[in-house]
Amino acid sequence: MMIYIKNIITALLVLVAIQANAQTILTKKEALQIALENNYGVKIANNNLAIAKNNSSIYNSRHLPTLSTNAGANYNNSNQEIERQDGTITNVNGAVTKTYNASVNVNYTIFDGLGRKYNYKQLKETYNLSELQARETIENMYLQLFSVYFQIARLSENTKNLQEALKISKQRLKRAQYQYEYGQSDRLELLNAEVDVNNDSISLINSRQLFANSKRDLNIILGVQKNIDYSVETDVEFITLMSYEALLEKAKENNVILQQNKKNIAISEFNIKANKAGYLPTASLSGSYGWNKSDNPATSFLAGSNSSGLNAGINLSWNIFDGGSTKTRVANAKIALENQEILKTQHIETIENTLNNTFESFQNALFVIQAQEKNVLTNQNNFDRTQERYKLGQVTSIEFRQAQINLLNAQTALNNEKFNAKLIELELLQLTGDLLNVEY
Known part of the structure; x- marks a missing residue:
């Protein structure tokens, strides 16, 4: 220089x-x-x-791995009608569903x-x-x-x-x-x-x-x-x-x-x-750490859920x-x-x-x-x-x-x-x- x-x-x-x-x-x-x-x-x-x-x-x-991150949120507002096995019916107006997710992902090709x-x-x-x-x-x-x-x-x-x-x-x-x-x-x-x-x-x-x-x-x-x-x-x-x-x-x-x-x-x-x-x-490795959460309306079996964890895998492919x-x-x-x-x-x-x-x-x-x-x-x-x-x-x-x-x-x-x-x-x-x- x-x-x-x-x-x-x-x-x-x-x-x-x-x-x-x-x-x-x-x-x-x-x-x-x-x-x-x-x-x-x-x-x-x-x-x-x-x-x-x-x-x-x-x-x-x-030659280097790739690293990415994803995040998202969804909102749903709808009118729902639930009919049970015993024949009873429940109507819910303005049923709100909220979901959230986030993840970090890594991918690496071992052999190509x-x-x-x-x-x-x-x-x-x-x-x-x-x-x-x-x-x-x-x-x-x-x-x-x-x-x-x-x-x-x-x-x-x-x-x-x-x-x-x-x-x-x-x-x-x-x-x-x-x-x-x-x-x-x-x-x-x-x-x-x-x-x-x-x-x-x-x-x-x-x-x-x-x-x-x-x-x-x-x-x-x-x-x-x-x-x-x-x-x-x-x-x-x-x-x-x-x-x-x-x-x-x-x-x-x-x-x-x-x-x-x-x-x-x-x-x-x-x-x-x-x-x-x-x-x-070709062989490749993949891994991610993710978090998911949902808030469900009254018509849902579950009121909500929250999960997080690690996911990893190896993939082998051969185009014969x-x-x-x-x-x-x-x-x-x-x-x-x-x-x-x-x-x-x-x-x-x-x-x-x-x-x-x-x-x-x-x-x-x-x-x-x-x-x-x-x-x-x-x-x-x-x-x-x-x-x-x-x-x-x-x-x-x-x-x-x-x-x-x-x-x-x-x-x-x-x-x-x-x-x-x-x-x-x-x-x-x-x-x-x-x-x-x-x-x-």
Whole structure:
């Protein structure tokens, strides 16, 4: 409980700090803390887990006895005519009869064919399954959160590059204006420079719009209702992964889908045993302590009665043949188990295929990042040299613009590949069950 309160306080302090400073960096770790406390899907998953915990309690297992109490009173007022054996008749108007009763009853099932034992085990496994389902929800939230978080980071980097490109284009436009005014170039050069400034301005506006939209999307995932201005971390570091064979072994052991499948198999096995309880007898104990009193009218043989005492008994029942319903339930439970075994095989094959594809995609992405980094350096050097030659009048504005576009495209491609590779890495971690174990 103290840890839960501490986490809430930490998340609130993070929100307050972000609101207090418009340029506060929202780190990945802080974003996770806020989302774990406020994300709507996570809240629902935690509530479902609480329900499963209540259902798995001993109070829901039928292992405990039941205790009840009853009390009542009756009043009767009637006109009565009594005819005796000797032929005499007596009429009584307003004959009143009063009865009172109270009792305490206890019932306990000694043996029910082991049905409640396996039902109780089913409930425990259902709780474990709910834990895994909550974990799956949190894992999916992680991926959703980082998908938007890295989208913001990517757009942040791309926006900076577009701002720099627009700045360079404006400088070129100013140069073209001076050259046109002094007759050193024709109007076409000026018009080309104006078109490029307009295009770069449009690209920057669109990027800023996507940036703002992504921030609002992140606020939804974080469960934050106010529009908060913040920046995000743009540095990316990749973890050292194991071999594919080691990752596959880990996935078969820790993947949340496979673990849920194992729990469903265990639940199905207990369900078969619970249904087989219908073949066995049941035994139960019952006991009560009661009090009864009556006040009778004059027409009654007794003027009244008063009794109290203890009553106890044992009951044994055996449904020798129930029309085949137990047999049907057991047969269906076995088929349900078989379905779970089939799903397990399917899930293993699917995870193997997905892991293989994701692992290769990640390896390719790392290679492409290295190639794009070299490409950015090459285009940067080419642009710098072209810019110097453009200032000296040795290259045309078209050649200069092409060098500028090549550099911008290379920077954008590197940013896109960098953050896409990080998302692929997170998908690998989810497949192997390590997504929640990594420090962010």
